[in-house]
Amino acid sequence: MAVKTLEDLLADGVEGRGVLVRSDLNVPLDDDGNISDPGRIIASVPTLQKLADAGAKVIVTAHLGRPKDGPDPKFSLAPVAAALGEKLGRHVQLAGDVVGTDALARAEGLTDGDVLLLENIRFEPRETSKDDDERLALAKSLVELVGDDGAFVSDGFGVVHRKQASVYDVATLLPHYAGTLVATEVEVLEQLTSSTERPYAVVLGGSKVSDKLAVIENLATKADSIVIGGGMCFTFLAAQGVSVGNSLLQEEMIDTCKKLLEDYGDVIHLPVDIVVAKEFAADSPPSTVSATEIPDGTMGLDIGPESVKRFTALLSNAKTVFWNGPMGVFEFPEFAAGTKGVAEAIIGATAKGAFSVVGGGDSAAAVRQLGLPEDGFSHISTGGGASLEYLEGKTLPGIQIISSASPSS
Ligand code: ADP
Numbered sequence: 564m565a566v567k568t569l570e571d572l573l574a575d576g577v578e579g580r581g582v583l584v585r586s587d588l589n590v591p592l593d594d595d596g597n598i599s600d601p602g603r604i605i606a607s608v609p610t611l612q613k614l615a616d617a618g619a620k621v622i623v624t625a626h627l628g629r630p631k632d633g634p635d636p637k638f639s640l641a642p643v644a645a646a647l648g649e650k651l652g653r654h655v656q657l658a659g660d661v662v663g664t665d666a667l668a669r670a671e672g673l674t675d676g677d678v679l680l681l682e683n684i685r686f687e688p689r690e691t692s693k694d695d696d697e698r699l700a701l702a703k704s705l706v707e708l709v710g711d712d713g714a715f716v717s718d719g720f721g722v723v724h725r726k727q728a729s730v731y732d733v734a735t736l737l738p739h740y741a742g743t744l745v746a747t748e749v750e751v752l753e754q755l756t757s758s759t760e761r762p763y764a765v766v767l768g769g770s771k772v773s774d775k776l777a778v779i780e781n782l783a784t785k786a787d788s789i790v791i792g793g794g795m796c797f798t799f800l801a802a803q804g805v806s807v808g809n810s811l812l813q814e815e816m817i818d819t820c821k822k823l824l825e826d827y828g829d830v831i832h833l834p835v836d837i838v839v840a841k842e843f844a845a846d847s848p849p850s851t852v853s854a855t856e857i858p859d860g861t862m863g864l865d866i867g868p869e870s871v872k873r874f875t876a877l878l879s880n881a882k883t884v885f886w887n888g889p890m891g892v893f894e895f896p897e898f899a900a901g902t903k904g905v906a907e908a909i910i911g912a913t914a915k916g917a918f919s920v921v922g923g924g925d926s927a928a929a930v931r932q933l934g935l936p937e938d939g940f941s942h943i944s945t946g947g948g949a950s951l952e953y954l955e956g957k958t959l960p961g962i963q964i965i966s967s968a969s970p971s972s
Pocket residue numbers: 768769770771792793794795811863864865887888889890891892893894922923924925926927947
């Protein structure tokens with residue numbers, strides 16, 4: 564069955580109705596608690612705007628970070644409520660709790676077009692509980708806030724791979740719809756897995772090797788080239804018997820990488836030169852070495868210029884590109900050239916008509932931080948883990964549940 568969309572909900576009528584929206588507002592905060600990249604807030608605006616404009620009583624639920632033991636002011640959504648209000652051009656109330664007395668009182672006081680943000684849903688341990696009953700109980704409390712004729716809009720793409728109360732269980736209780744963000748993301752991912760125009764190039768980097776091996780496994784038979792940089796390339800280099808010094812290395816993954824290189828050696832491309840430094844620090848002097856001659860006592864923090872050149876050649880004629888994970892520690896300007904170079908190659912391919920998708924929070928942040936044009940890519944995804952799991956061929960619980968029939972329709 565097809566997923567119902569926000570347009571379907573608007574057609575059903577929302578004026579005066581309570582609508583619960585699960586958004587992904589999990590933005591990075593700097594040491595002073597300021598939002599360092601508002602990308603996810605901006606991406607959440609269209610759905611909320613349309614609902615508020617149509618006169619819904621909008622109740623937004625979202626998480627921020629990973630609070631450990633209940634409410635913690637460090638993880639309050641207060642700065643997010645302020646930023647969201649600014650982007651929406653209307654006041655966004657913040658409830659002092661998740662589903663407690665303050666949230667209930669505020670929900671009851673909403674008038675048409677009002678927007679209420681509930682406090683960090685992960686202040687409630689039941690949100691992420693493995694116990695179905697515990698999650699369902701929290702979902703019921705969320706449903707109480709929007710009332711009997713309420714609706715649920717799933718718009719937090721970054722969390723749809725999680726079976727959590729505000730993502731999965733609420734959808735079992737309310738008529739449910741995909742928000743515009745989730746609908747767009749799924750459409751884009753479909754395009755990356757079926758009817759893909761070739762050559763298809765996949766660019767992988769970042770720090771979490773283990774997260775990305777399953778994607779390589781799944782895309783190796785679909786892609787024409789898989790280009791690997793970032794922290795994860797060192798486990799592959801180690802699998803080739805190269806000494807990688809103090810570079811990021813996941814030893815328990817070396818065998819898996821060896822196997823991938825055996826099976827897909829003609830598809831996988833590794834860097835040929837590396838920018839190394841003695842410390843993991845912005846001011847540690849960089850030097851470029853051959854990928855097979857990383858000196859002891861140094862660590863690889865970026866791919867080198869010759870690698871950028873080779874990767875660019877592979878990317879220049881691609882018709883489809885998926886990029887996840889920076890090529891180096893782009894947060895340090897001396898080690899950002901690899902990420903910038905590869906991003907520019909993807910932008911070049913896009914200008915020539917390629918369909919390009921950037922997935923991953925840090926990759927998207929890199930695009931903005933390096934001053935690259937966001938519209939140089941066909942799509943910048945808001946969900947790293949979710950897009951990776953989709954590309955691995957996994958079923959995403961949050962998508963599966965909104966694809967099934969609504970409980971009361
Ligand atoms: P994404 O969020 O795009 O999926 P990841 O979270 O996997 O990406 O990885 C992003 C992080 O990887 C960045 O903070 C970057 O500094 C780090 N990184 C990239 N290359 C290296 C490297 N060679 N050594 C250590 N960290 C790296």
